Amino acid sequence: MDPTELNRQGGDVGEQYRNGIYYTDEEDRKTIEAAIRAVREKYDQPVVTECRKLVCFYDAEEYHQDYLDKNPTGYCHINLLDAEEFIEEEMGERTRC
Secondary structure, three states: OOOOOOOEEOOEEOHHHOOEEEEOOHHHHHHHHHHHHHHHOOOOOOOOOEEEEOOOOOOOOHHHOOHHHHOOOOOOOOOHHHHHHHHHHHHOOOOOO
């Protein structure tokens, strides 16, 4: 997912693909907004990730449930088998023991 693309995830386009982080606890908002600010520093284009209070939630269709168990390499351009290495590079964090 590219945080500078509005209403798009890979080849999928539309408002249902809006990139955002939604919270239920107001205290989480500050953490989310700080994370979005940190991401903005890495991009020349505006980051369009929205931060909003969760209003409603619907379970996804069954074929989307446990998606990564069913599709371990993920979707689009990201191979989730490399996720730990990516996180270490991007965030400077160790994820392995």
